[in-house]
Amino acid sequence: MPAHTGHAEIAGGGIGGLTAAAALARRGWSVRLHEREESLRAFGSGIYLWSNGLAVLAQLGVLEQTVDGAHHGGFIQTRDHRDRVLSRIPINRPGGVEVLTVLRERLINALLGAARTAGVRIVTGSAAVRADPSGVLELADGTRHHADLVVAADGAGSRLRDGLGLLRGRRALGQRCARFLIPRTPGLVPEQDAEDYIEFLSGNRFLLYTPSSATDLYIALVCPEDDAAAIGDPVPQQPWISAFPQAEPLLRELGAAPRWDEFECLDLRSWSAGRVAILGDAAHAQPPYLGQGGGCAMLAAAGLAHSVTHGAGTLENRLRQWETRERPLIARTQRFSYRVGRLNDLADRPRAALLRVLGRSRRFADARLRAARAIPAGTDQIR
Numbered sequence: 051m052p053a054h055t056g057h058a059e060i061a062g063g064g065i066g067g068l069t070a071a072a073a074l075a076r077r078g079w080s081v082r083l084h085e086r087e088e089s090l091r092a093f094g095s096g097i098y099l100w101s102n103g104l105a106v107l108a109q110l111g112v113l114e115q116t117v118d119g120a121h122h123g124g125f126i127q128t129r130d131h132r133d134r135v136l137s138r139i140p141i142n143r144p145g146g147v148e149v150l151t152v153l154r155e156r157l158i159n160a161l162l163g164a165a166r167t168a169g170v171r172i173v174t175g176s177a178a179v180r181a182d183p184s185g186v187l188e189l190a191d192g193t194r195h196h197a198d199l200v201v202a203a204d205g206a207g208s209r210l211r212d213g214l215g216l217l218r219g220r221r222a223l224g225q226r227c228a229r230f231l232i233p234r235t236p237g238l239v240p241e242q243d244a245e246d247y248i249e250f251l252s253g254n255r256f257l258l259y260t261p262s263s264a265t266d267l268y269i270a271l272v273c274p275e276d277d278a279a280a281i282g283d284p285v286p287q288q289p290w291i292s293a294f295p296q297a298e299p300l301l302r303e304l305g306a307a308p309r310w311d312e313f314e315c316l317d318l319r320s321w322s323a324g325r326v327a328i329l330g331d332a333a334h335a336q337p338p339y340l341g342q343g344g345g346c347a348m349l350a351a352a353g354l355a356h357s358v359t360h361g362a363g364t365l366e367n368r369l370r371q372w373e374t375r376e377r378p379l380i381a382r383t384q385r386f387s388y389r390v391g392r393l394n395d396l397a398d399r400p401r402a403a404l405l406r407v408l409g410r411s412r413r414f415a416d417a418r419l420r421a422a423r424a425i426p427a428g429t430d431q432i433r
């Protein structure tokens with residue numbers, strides 16, 4: 051089947067937009083990407099990259115530079131309100147799923163490098179205000195750019211998606227999250243745990259411990275949105291120390307918390323309208339309990355580039371083929387991460403009992419890792 055190429059205009063320079071830009075350009079498309087901020091910045095400290103995202107980075111030729119200096123944990127631990135280990139899942143074993151952690155900045159810079167090398171034109175300080183199904187991207191300065199394909203990768207609050215009336219449902223978890231990056235110094239957790247990824251649960255509060263390089267430690271705090279004592283800037287230390295006394299040395303290192311992000315699942319009527327594709331958090335935002343939002347954005351972006359280039363029929367048909375291929379697994383991952391997030395609502399004792407059982411269940415582990423194992427579309431067709 052002959053390959054289709056053309057011109058693409060992309061709104062949004064996050065993980066989804068940059069991956070789509072690089073993947074399309076490597077397949078021969080001319081691509082311009084608009085980012086509304088003055089520079090491409092990564093918010094959010096560290097990020098977990100699983101086999102699916104790593105495979106997309108390999109497709110784009112930037113795997114090695116992304117993972118240089120990354121942290122490979124040995125286990126994912128879950129601990130209860132009394133600091134007892136509920137589960138300790140081995141990771142990065144031969145033949146199994148790979149997961150590593152890096153600074154977000156490193157991932158964004160690698161994707162930016164892939165996009166630039168492939169010839170993508172990046173325009174910063176360029177906000178998109180409207181996408182027309184006929185294939186027009188309208189910018190805040192009033193200019194209108196015609197394209198064979200318009201990609202809206204403008205995040206969970208996507209203005210372009212909402213302008214097309216594509217949002218069908220939005221389910222919030224009612225939780226808030228603050229993220230921090232602090233130096234990795236000895237004594238923050240017991241030495242035998244220092245290399246692992248650790249989820250601590252106490253009451254309705256959650257603390258995530260994630261080494262992200264030899265020198266950087268990424269910490270996330272999550273609590274209910276009405277937990278006023280725990281939310282603030284700087285982070286109020288006492289409520290967190292009383293929930294997690296074992297982590298006091300670590301909690302004392304946390305400072306400014308200007309953002310307390312919320313978690314939600316988005317459901318769209320369709321991932322496309324005419325020549326406009328909706329991608330990444332704009333289409334399928336999910337709570338981060340599986341560490342898969344970025345991985346799914348990369349899978350969807352790689353799949354998009356593959357389908358619009360190598361699919362059959364009109365561009366609109368190829369966009370439908372893309373959605374048919376990618377959406378079921380991503381929708382399943384959204385639902386799964388939402389349910390895992392609901393565990394925070396349970397009381398300590400029944401949750402500990404449930405997590406002990408789930409921690410031993412092979413079926414649960416397989417279901418949890420399904421998206422992580424997904425092979426991105428079109429690995430063979432890359433130049």
Ligand SMILES: Cc1cc2nc3c(=O)[nH]c(=O)nc-3n(C[C@H](O)[C@H](O)[C@H](O)COP(=O)(O)OP(=O)(O)OC[C@H]3O[C@@H](n4cnc5c(N)ncnc54)[C@H](O)[C@@H]3O)c2cc1C
Nearest residue numbers: 062064065066086098178204205330331338341343344345
């Ligand atoms: C606490 C937390 C932890 C997470 N941990 C992980 C993890 O470990 N692993 C993982 O894979 N995922 C994780 N995620 C999810 C992941 O961060 C997101 O899924 C991913 O960043 C989505 O990328 P995106 O490009 O779709 O959207 P975004 O990252 O939101 O990027 C959208 C971009 O579009 C720009 N933009 C917005 N509007 C416009 C406009 N009108 N015109 C032009 N540009 C515009 C924005 O400035 C931004 O640069 C986590 C999320 C949270 C909240």
